Amino acid sequence: MATEEVQTSLKCVHCHEAVITPFEDNDKNTFCCQGCLSVYKILNQSNLQEFYSIQEQTGEYTRPLNNLKAKDFDYLNNEDFLKKYAQMEEQWSMSFYLKGVHCLACLWLIEKLPELAPAVENSRLDMGKSLVTITLKKGQKSFKEAAKVLNNLGYDPYPISNSDELMERQRKEERSLLLKIGIAGFSMMNIMLYTGSVYAGADGAYMVSFGYLSLLLALPVVFYSALPFYQSSLAAIKNKKVNIDIPLSFAILFGFFVSIYFVLQHREEFYFDSITTLVFLILLSRYVLKKAQQTSLNKNDILGIFQRGTTLRQLDAESERFEEILPEQLHQGDLIKVQPNEVIPCDGVIKKGETRINLSTLTGESEAILHNVGSQVFMGTVNVGNSILIETQKLAEQTRMGQLLKKIEKDNQTRSKYSYITDKISEYFVSTVFLLAGLTFSYYLLTQGLSVALDHTLALVIVTCPCALGLATPLTFSRVMGLAQRNGLIFKNEEALERLSHIEKVFFDKTGTLTTGNYQVSQASLSPDVNQEDCINLLYSLEKDSSHPVAKAIVKWCALQNLELKLIPLADRKEIIGRGVQAYQEGNLYEVTTQDNEDGKLNAILTKDGIIILSLNLQDQIREDALSTLRSLRKNQYETFMVSGDKASVVQEVSKKLEFESDKTWYEVSPENKAKHVKNHSHVLFIGDGANDSLAFNSAQASIATHGSIEMSLRISDIFLNEDRLNLVPYGLKLSKLAMTTVRTNLGFSLFYNLSGAALAIMGLIGPLEAAVLMPLSSLTVLGITLFNTRGGQRGNP
Secondary structure, three states, X not given: OOOOOOOOOOEOOOOOOEXXXXXXXXXXXXXXXXXXXXXXXXXXXXXXXXXXXXXXXXXXOOOOOOOOOOOOOHHHHOHHHHHHHEEEOOOEEEEEEEEOOOOHHHHHHHOOHHHHOOOEEEEEEEOOOOEEEEEEOOOOOOOHHHHHHHHHOOOEEEEOOOOOHHHHHHHHHHHHHHHHHHHHHHHHHHHHHHHHHHHOOOOOHHHHHHHHHHHHHXXXXXXXXXXXXXXXXXXXXXXXXXXOHHHHHHHHHHHHHHHHHHHHOOOOOOOHHHHHHHHHHHHHHHHHHHHHHOOOOOXXXXXXXXXXXXXXXXXEOOOOEEEEEOHHHOOOOOEEEEOOOEEOOOEEEEEXXXXXXXXXXXXXXXXXXXEOOOOEEOOXXXXXXXXXXXEEEEOHHHOHHHHHHHHHHHHOOOOOHHHHHHHHHXXXXXXXXXXXXXXXXXXXXXXXXXXXXXXXXXXXHHHOOOHHHHHHXXXXXXXXXXXXXXXXXXXXXXXXXXXXXXXXXXXEEHHHHHEEEEEEEEEEEEOOOOOHHHHHHHHHHHHOOOOOHHHHHHHHHHHOOOOOOOOOOOEEEEEEOOOEEEEEEOOEEEEEEEEEOOOOOEEEXXXXXXXXXXXXXXXXXXOXXXXXXXXXXXXXXXXXXXXXXXXXXXXXXHHHHOOOOHHHEEOOOOHHHHHHHHHOOOOEEEEXXXXXHHHHHHHOOEEEEOOOOHHHHHHHOOEXXXXXXXXXXXXXXXXXXXXXXXXXXXXXXXXXXXXXXHHHHHOXXXXXXXXXXXXHHHHHHHHHHHHHXXXXXXXXXX
């Protein structure tokens, strides 16, 4: 008896994934799951079939919706909740993070929300951040309907707080900076009018009046708008360091006090226009750069991965009533219900119920562990068994996961050698500029007088401020690491990104990396005197409630046998960890156990009173994107290798399917020998799935952990795949090369600009005003180069 193969010719009408168990509508359209069928019906009923045309045009398809669950979203109508999450001007609006947004068809559909939810005025999606802002019609206050529509379409909405302390502090800083920019801009424009009149020929009383008016307008710029430069300079001097704000502060104060002297002397030369222009443009450029750098790696963003969705909090212990809330609304001591396949949102202890919990995010072990009353549970782990009641003990950053992410944040401060090089260059450059300024001032004072000497010296100090040089490396790394994080790659630090750019050879562990680590039944052998239907129903009944990977594979196989599965009553069913499942039926003992066969493959055996009645051959499945990932790497001139501890027959079969060369495939390799193979090659990236690969990780120039424990992975490897997508490997390699190319381009431009600017200022070809315009433009040019060069890294595709 052989198993039926998945019908790969059948594609889901909604998501274009291969169909295993078909679902059909009245028109005989085929779907992979009930979720896709439901969304298809909604779109058809709402005349939004253009969604599918856009998918066809772009070649990007939505993801399967087999985990789609109905939600009530009653908490969205809570008054206290609205105060924290919604904004009210003339109409109510709220921002939601949407899980599942990834293509232009998604963008089109989400912005059609007003056609699906009558209370909605408009819906605007920021694709880069997966944030949608929903504005209700006047008189409407409930976001519940809009959230339910989004959820039914397959986009799980998560409200974003507008009163978070950090966000509030950032908004205050931003408002303060904008005020400084506004004052500097207003003063600059008015001073330009006065100095323009003086340059055009105004003299006598007009010239004197315009000078004093310019002085008055420059005062708030110099003593308020320029405060950040002085504060930064003083901090650097206290720490006996040199930074880029020191020459800026010197230029502003030197030019200001010289200008006061000239105004009091009733001379027409003064630098208020140059000073205010410099302050305005520098502040403006730093504001733009700051906004650009907000895409960098954020600990709170990662923490939010484990706090998406809602949880049920118990209202009354006696009646067991629950309310639906967000995880961040929890308090210590709350009792919450965590249902099957939900992520636990806190650290706590089980008060009621028994279940199995997948601890892979913390321990790396994929097998679910039995937990009962009194057992400790942790945020980020997954309940894969029964509903349980948990008492919350630690929340958010106080949890074990939160403490781990603090460590990751600290590790991220390890910088690339390029960062240290540019810091040193900037320090030496500032010292050199002051030396050149002294020489320039002395030369022109002796040869052409005070006025010319001041002009040339001030222009030199302004134009050579190494802002662009200081930004060249950190801006690039923050931009690239931010792109990587949003697409599912977490880099430990800047150094990891740099080392990845030098890779030439890629080593793959087999199990759990090139394969899924999930079993699939490849062959079945039934005893001839056993009824097939009865046997399969019995097997299905035994394994249905188990969370073990082998049990899941068996249940899936049973569902593919074209039978109407029936649950058979069992007595004294037990799941014995490390052995299997057993139960009694009509007085007979039935057991399902596993054993390895001679080829190194796994067999699941169903016995009746110790006699084998069914044998299933199980194989680890090759990842769907494994071959395409390997072909992409080879196309880009990377050598690919595979190492495994499995037996020769198993490894060679996978090697053939994945097109590895025979001399680049090793089997029956111990962890120690994996490390030796890696050491025998240079410029190696090793990709594995857990702690047993730690020796190989340590021997490679760069390493990637594909899944499991974030804590363990980022301790022993450089990069962690936060999404189960192997094609992120070539994407990460591409990003690393983009990063280093951009850093080198930025450094080259910055050095060329500073040296050219210094020469032009010393020769008198540019004055202080031109220098004040050119200097911030160099920083904006670095930003432009960074955004342009990394535009290819916007999407997580190789």
